[in-house]
Amino acid sequence: MQQSDFLKVVMPFKDKLYRMAKRLLVSTEEAEDATQEILLKLWTKNKDFESYKNVEAFAMTMTKNFCLDRLKSKQAGNLKLVHSNYQDENTSLQRQLETKDSIGWVQKIMEDLPEQQKMVLQLRDVEDYDFEEISEMLNMQPTAVRVTLSRARKAVREKLLQKHSYGIG
């Protein structure tokens, strides 16, 4: 496969991979690195593209696995603490603004969700995939996807209402 053909295949969903990576890894730089890594892996595998019936779903699964591995190794290496410190010190002006308004709350709330709920919510409410696609990407039963999604949405609602009534900004 030529470079231009590859780009044609990858372009429509590269942003989705990046947003998924960012949802899981939180940090922009980490998400960019992860996305590049995954695109590179895809590029080296592009000879086999015909054998995957859905390259996009395959790429999304790769992203999920890659990011979860990253998180796991970070926790194992006790680097999570360092990472969050780093984040706090470098809170950008834009981020501060984001967390001040209520839209930013939702982002904050989503950061605290369990990974499975995060992913399902991301794939459904941000990327508009249907249940079958999500169950393929996450290797879950469609019913399990539905249950997880419902829980995730309710969790976000609950926390949002809490913040709303406490008036914490």
Next chain:
Amino acid sequence: MESDKIETLLEKYFEATSTVAEEESLRTYFSGHAIAPHLEQYAPMFQYFSKAKEERFTKKVPTPKPIWHKQAIYRWISVAAVAVLLFGVYFGREYQERKDAEYAYAETKKALDLLAQNFSKGTEKVAYLKQFEKTKQKIYNEN
């Protein structure tokens, strides 16, 4: 859209039984300005999802010339080298054989020439011998 319809949709939404299209219409509703006051608390959720869609991957898509390409070139070069070597051995041997045959032919010819030469020399000498015999006979006859 009427707020009771939105409420039904919201209920379905939180049970995760709504369709992608219904969720799209929810997002459209909450991105507008005519949100019913009692539903306003849900607005940040849908507004956030709409906003999150807009985030882009701005880095370059990496497509380096694959490393295996270089390896493949080496592989093909070695294949070509082996082919050339085999050709060389094959034709070299054929050439050698022809050379050998030519040499043998030349040697044989030389030997045969030598033989022929000596043979004619011998015949000449035998001619002398005949002359001798003739003369001898003459002498005998005269006596």
